Amino acid sequence: MDSLFYAVPAASLIALLFAFIFYKQMKKEDEGTPTMKQIALYVRQGAMAYLKQQYKVVIIVFIVLAIFFAVLAYGFNVQNSWVPFAFLTGGFFSGLAGYIGMRTATFASGRTANAARRSLNSGLKVAFRSGAVMGLTVVGLGLLDIALWYILLNAFVHDTSAAQKLVTITTTMLTFGMGASTQALFARVGGGIYTKAADVGADLVGKVEADLPEDDPRNPATIADNVGDNVGDVAGMGADLYESYCGSILSTMALGAAAFFQDGEAMQIKAIIAPMLIAAVGVVLSILGIFTVRTKEGAGMGQLLKSMSVGTNLAAILSGIASFGVLALVFGTKDNNWWHFSLSVVSGLIAGVVIGKATEYYTSHSYKPTQKLAGASETGPATVIIGGIGLGMISTAIPVITIACAIILSYLCAIGFDIQHLVSAQNLSLGLYGVAIAAVGMLSTLGITLATDAYGPIADNAGGNAEMSGLEPQVRERTDVLDALGNTTAATGKGFAIGSAALTALALIASYIEEIKIALERVGEKVVGVGGDLIAASQANILDILNHYNVSIMNPALLAGIFIGAMMAFLFCGMTMNAVGRAAQKMVVEVRRQFREIKGILTGEGTPDYSRCVEISTKGAQHEMVIPAIVAIAAPVIVGLVLGVAGVIGVLFGGLGAGFVLAVFMSNSGGAWDNAKKYVEEGHFGGKGSECHHATVVGDTVGDPFKDTSGPSLNILIKLMSMVSIVMAGLTATFHLL
């Protein structure tokens, strides 16, 4: 094992250490008045109760799947025998990260509100450092899991050759992403349904019918709404990016081991260690960035945003520069590979920044598109909806072109612009390694980007706490500034999550082919090599494997797969939309019932039954997350059995293409509607309470599941379908109708 490798567990421990320090610092803060404590406790209990329910469902699913994998591995020998264990640890660490992040967030929001009584900077610091706990826990646990498995498998795996051993290790490790994916699926879908059922229910009855302001304690759904921010935006987002983070590193490792197979063990180890090291250095730079985020009293949105941008951009720029150093160190400077790959890393980093900026442009009401959308409210809710959908669809252009450029550039850089042999077997392997490492680059500063993201719901909850505790208006003003910033960082964070999911999914699809190769080898099936002779699968290159399974673009199974994959994205989205609709309707009925039956509730004399609403959201989410999850996991398996490898590849590409664009559309439409409403509330087009305001509230309500349930769930879908295919590669390779 290369001594450089030990930087990886070291970085992981540093991340966890700082997470712990930030957590302790936050806990030391005063939680404020007894009312504040009480409200924070309600929210914390609700969130924990939900997480408990979610984990109950998840544990059943994990047990069933682990047994299934064990049967495939030990009973039918179509799967690596490590898979069930790797699957379980991936799920465990992802769940743990979500738990820690959410626990931190629910402790932090009351303290943020209390710190905001002191000063804006204090509020920002508490909220942001608490967000950083989530960011650093995710990267810390991710790297830890990767490092542990790498050490473990190096000790226990034995294979025909050293080079082959590394291929086996890395393709085995890849399957541990399946655990993270499954956990993320439930966190994103369940959390997304929970938060929006509560939010939509709270808005529709509380705001529209009873004319209560946001976070009013008289609204029975308001605690559930605040709980939702935590379970959806903190735990869900964290699990999503944990998956992307691990997935990108693991697939780069697998592609590296495959690409340099002919060059022997030493070169392979370099390619395997490179992504881990880039991530490790990114951790340190993220911590550096976190310390730069601070502001002065009386700062407006602009200054706050700038202070966060400075932190994230600093980390990104340093990470880009550092990647040259890291790769020179790993690969040595004798050949060009090191700086070729560095350029790939940089293209990923730049793509992440561009997508974030484009998202901000289309969804922030500082810019034309959202302002115009607010203007559409003058002709009623229908034109707001039409305008928002149009805006979201058009907003897909820049992110897609950016990702397309990132794919091509990171590929071309990795092959040293050898366009003459664009898709030779050797260049394909190198180029796909380049694409994968670009995803690692994009995610290398996740420690801080996720901090800016998890910060949002903490600030949002802090505002809720201030409102419900009846704190002085100045505090609410401060938390509003923090919250507004949170909305912007949430939007850019979503763009970033989608972009990184797309690149990661692409890397996973490339790794799928390596996994198929391993599967062929296990059953001893030979393939046709370059000269037309039959060769062992381990000696075959990527093109031989594709040919073996008739993976041609005009193969009808692949064509059908593309359609089915694109459909999967829409079907999954539709199911989650409907799930929110159903759960929200139940919430509406309950809130209306409380308004009707609990005396004095609207005058503040009666106390609403918060826990009943929390229960409805919890049950709704638990109930509704099951079917979409089964569909997402089963579809690639069924397609694999019926249409074979070519069909699976079609599904993955169809799902990735349509799913990515659909996710961007839904997130941006939702973000723009949210901010168009805020823009009207700031006094434009008649301000609060006007007809225009009501029209934008309809837009915002429609946008809620768009941006917080269905859109983000698509990130999971596109990665999960690839992950399932990877884990099931052994079955697909040995049995398929077509």
Place this chain on the structure above:
Amino acid sequence: MDSLFYAVPAASLIALLFAFIFYKQMKKEDEGTPTMKQIALYVRQGAMAYLKQQYKVVIIVFIVLAIFFAVLAYGFNVQNSWVPFAFLTGGFFSGLAGYIGMRTATFASGRTANAARRSLNSGLKVAFRSGAVMGLTVVGLGLLDIALWYILLNAFVHDTSAAQKLVTITTTMLTFGMGASTQALFARVGGGIYTKAADVGADLVGKVEADLPEDDPRNPATIADNVGDNVGDVAGMGADLYESYCGSILSTMALGAAAFFQDGEAMQIKAIIAPMLIAAVGVVLSILGIFTVRTKEGAGMGQLLKSMSVGTNLAAILSGIASFGVLALVFGTKDNNWWHFSLSVVSGLIAGVVIGKATEYYTSHSYKPTQKLAGASETGPATVIIGGIGLGMISTAIPVITIACAIILSYLCAIGFDIQHLVSAQNLSLGLYGVAIAAVGMLSTLGITLATDAYGPIADNAGGNAEMSGLEPQVRERTDVLDALGNTTAATGKGFAIGSAALTALALIASYIEEIKIALERVGEKVVGVGGDLIAASQANILDILNHYNVSIMNPALLAGIFIGAMMAFLFCGMTMNAVGRAAQKMVVEVRRQFREIKGILTGEGTPDYSRCVEISTKGAQHEMVIPAIVAIAAPVIVGLVLGVAGVIGVLFGGLGAGFVLAVFMSNSGGAWDNAKKYVEEGHFGGKGSECHHATVVGDTVGDPFKDTSGPSLNILIKLMSMVSIVMAGLTATFHLL
């Protein structure tokens, strides 16, 4: 030339003859009272004025493109010299069909209203036979154009061999689809924007603000709304299906000439004539079906629907049976090809029926999904929108799986289930020919399916005429029954249009590769053949051509293309949504102005300025159609120049996959919203004027551009991008960066 061929021009003339007879019959009907005549005249004038404006834009575009093609063909020799002429005739015939259909429709609606005063059956007969004029004109002119060019090119083209000559003829003819595509683009996009700007404007102010009923003469936008039904649903739909009809036949011919190239001229001619003959027989069967559509007085929706279903299903079943006879006749019964291909035809026919039924299930308020959607109105417009989007997204599953099955089955049937050699070069050619002929099968009964479609807006306008002329309530009741039927046939017609567009686009993409081969041949570039030797492009098989351009699924240009293609569908949709939004807002402002400024307008004493609204819709459509059109035409060209053939193929598949699913989603969401509103109007959930009704009106308004502008425009986009790529193949093949 095979003597069987002459059945094609004969069928074309039969179609045109019956169209003429039906037209004359309709013209003989009495147009009713002077008021009725006056209103019909307003609508007719408005429609013709719009068509004139549209053709003005179209002519400029055609001249520019024809010159461009001429430069490419004569200046740079990267294109066939027939292209500019083929392009122009394709556009001319498509425009002519649209003109005749719309002229007929605008003459027919007043007469339908008047006939409905006599009896329901009379009304149905006038409306349906007038719709049949459109259906038969489209198939008649389509077959005529194809037959004429086939005769012409057979006489004038000279090539190295007889087999090569047929390849040249069919690939040349394919480019005439470009004219039809361009015409369809403007008809669908312009017509779609026109009709929905008027409809949304009329609804938002007239219905919601002033509480006027539908088609009330006091509403200034009502004439524009009725004009819109004609320009969007008649002319737009006709041009769309004209393009699919010709595109499917032409691409089957091209694929047939290529697939049987090695078998020599005689076999090629059989493969070329087969699709034309299937279409020709379908024409006759369509006419037969048209004559079976009739009903009794007092018939309800169920019986009316049944009478139409009998007609279309009869034509479809007979067409399926006839295809066995036709193909046995063409190919002879010595080998199995004839019945292999017949099965392909049947799979296309069945797919068309299944998609139609699925569309009906999801959009008709006789079924659960739409009824449930209506129930979502109890919690306001936001949940109606969320529910409708969820419904539309989920409704994509059946059509997509159907198309996926149709692709695989028609391919497998064509290769005689030779799964062992699924994608051998020979089987690829045969299989893709099978997919293409399935599209022809699906479209073979277009004469009657389009009649049921064009019938809808005629009945709709008849209702408008009855309302505005103040006819006795009984007449309006009858036209309402006819109109309700029209809504159902319109929804199934849309499903059918999308399904056929998908199969046609797939056939076009397959033909694209043939076109690339011809382009390589023109410049004399050699390709690597099976043995590794360089061979002439004309001797290369489809796999050699794909290899020559590195068309591998993992080629980064292809991957980037998939993303870009998927994005194109969303971008195009977004642009058309916004176009409707902008044009509708102008309409709203104008209607509000008239209500404010024209005295006595709401009491019926003042006359609204209808023409001003017609002008706004016309100008809005004319103005807004240009940019989406440029984007749709330019994108594949730019991608071709930058990313080369692999990139173009990626874009086409990405666009086809995402575009098809998006189109189904949008059409079905829109249809369901429309019928959910109707369901409430029938008295459920509070009925007309209730809060629930208002909520469903918002849904319907959002659904208008979904189902009548953006959704249907996607049919054009996916075909047009393939067509542009085909026409530009010469340029792409000789110049590209990657």
